[in-house]
Amino acid sequence: MNKKELFAKIADALEVNDEITLESSNETILQWDSLGHISVLSMLDDETNGASSELVDLTQATSVKIIVEVLTANDLLEK
Amino acid sequence: MNSFEILEIKSSIGEIQTSPEKLFDDDDGRIALKTGIKTLHRSKKSAYDLAIEAVKKLDKLDENKEKFKYIIYVTQSLSYFLPNHASRIQSFLTLPKNTLSFDINQGCSGFAQALYITNKLLNNNDSLALIVCSDTYSHHLNKEDRSTQVLFSDGATATIVKGGGKMQIISSKHLTDGSGADFLSKSVSPETKLNMDGAAVFQWTRRELGKQIRELMDESDFNLMDVKKFFFHQASKLVITNIIKSLKIDESKVLSTLNITGNLVSSSIPFLIQEHLQDFKSSELMVLSGFGVGLSSSSLLIKNV
Numbered sequence: 306m307n308k309k310e311l312f313a314k315i316a317d318a319l320e321v322n323d324e325i326t327l328e329s330s331n332e333t334i335l336q337w338d339s340l341g342h343i344s345v346l347s348m349l350d351d352e353t354n355g356a357s358s359e360l361v362d363l364t365q366a367t368s369v370k371i372i373v374e375v376l377t378a379n380d381l382l383e384k
Numbered sequence: 385m386n387s388f389e390i391l392e393i394k395s396s397i398g399e400i401q402t403s404p405e406k407l408f409d410d411d412d413g414r415i416a417l418k419t420g421i422k423t424l425h426r427s428k429k430s431a432y433d434l435a436i437e438a439v440k441k442l443d444k445l446d447e448n449k450e451k452f453k454y455i456i457y458v459t460q461s462l463s464y465f466l467p468n469h470a471s472r473i474q475s476f477l478t479l480p481k482n483t484l485s486f487d488i489n490q491g492c493s494g495f496a497q498a499l500y501i502t503n504k505l506l507n508n509n510d511s512l513a514l515i516v517c518s519d520t521y522s523h524h525l526n527k528e529d530r531s532t533q534v535l536f537s538d539g540a541t542a543t544i545v546k547g548g549g550k551m552q553i554i555s556s557k558h559l560t561d562g563s564g565a566d567f568l569s570k571s572v573s574p575e576t577k578l579n580m581d582g583a584a585v586f587q588w589t590r591r592e593l594g595k596q597i598r599e600l601m602d603e604s605d606f607n608l609m610d611v612k613k614f615f616f617h618q619a620s621k622l623v624i625t626n627i628i629k630s631l632k633i634d635e636s637k638v639l640s641t642l643n644i645t646g647n648l649v650s651s652s653i654p655f656l657i658q659e660h661l662q663d664f665k666s667s668e669l670m671v672l673s674g675f676g677v678g679l680s681s682s683s684l685l686i687k688n689v
Contacts (some may be wrong), residue, residue: 333399339531340419342583343583344622346590347586355590358587364581365583366462
């Protein structure tokens with residue numbers, strides 16, 4: 306999964322039509338509430354075959370920027 | 385190997401019906417779509433009063449009173465600090481005084497743990513145990529906290545278990561991880577509300593439950609494909625869908641009551657069995673799995689012999 310695909314999948318998980326950017330977060334997207342965040346975690350779990358569930362930092366990662374950083378640091382995002 | 389049989393399960397679910405849409409004006413059905421929970425049941429009664437309602441519905445109690453040897457009451461919604469609730473149940477039902485009666489302070493994995501203990505205690509003896517589960521988490525929820533308000537319902541169940549039946553627990557796995565205690569917690573102070581870090585509980589469940597169920601199967605001569613039905617704690621659709629995906633199991637084998645009750649905490653699994661009693665009694669091989677607060681999880685592989 307690359308960044309562009311990640312952004313599209315976050316939009317799907319949150320069920321939003323807005324364009325997802327690196328600046329998107331729970332403060333800019335209304336649907337990114339607690340349930341929305343679990344939907345994002347579930348999507349990441351699917352896309353990484355469960356590897357993302359080992360990353361505790363993702364539980365508090367309520368911005369695209371932090372998600373990208375955590376995934377990149379753990380080699381789960383194509384550069 | 386010990387065997388058991390579930391003779392009867394009765395329930396008493398919260399008398400006030402509500403829904404995510406009714407609780408939150410701005411919800412357009414999105415919450416129910418994600419959680420799978422359309423109806424929530426709240427009660428103004430105490431957990432103990434709901435438990436009494438459930439045990440009063442038992443049909444097979446009066447004719448078998450002298451056979452009861454054990455009473456286990458599972459709750460995290462204390463109606464009394466002391467004595468334990470199981471003692472009050474013994475007195476209310478006029479069950480024999482030579483019963484061993486105790487409470488288990490446990491939530492969503494409580495029924496699986498109580499059934500595991502009951503099977504050991506009954507030890508193939510032709511005697512009976514009563515497992516009562518009851519919780520009223522709604523009494524401790526923050527009104528503004530969507531993550532908990534849209535999940536939890538109040539309810540109680542009463543289950544009569546007989547020793548020496550057709551069912552065997554052929555494998556069991558238990559996990560306690562107190563490092564996650566604060567992910568779902570409430571202090572004894574009445575002013576405090578229940579606190580849940582839903583994302584952390586979700587990640588933990590995804591990480592640990594699939595592993596536990598695979599270990600459960602590894603300890604037996606069976607594999608996941610052999611399992612006919614899965615009785616999972618009814619946490620939420622998001623959690624259960626994730627478990628199904630991680631285990632790569634057939635969704636049609638996973639039973640659900642989420643849409644009609646919400647998350648009933650300790651009563652979640654016995655209510656699920658009550659609603660699918662025929663499946664429970666006739667399936668050759670089943671997985672029963674409770675998980676959540678603690679954090680904890682208990683999974684049982686049950687074979688119908």
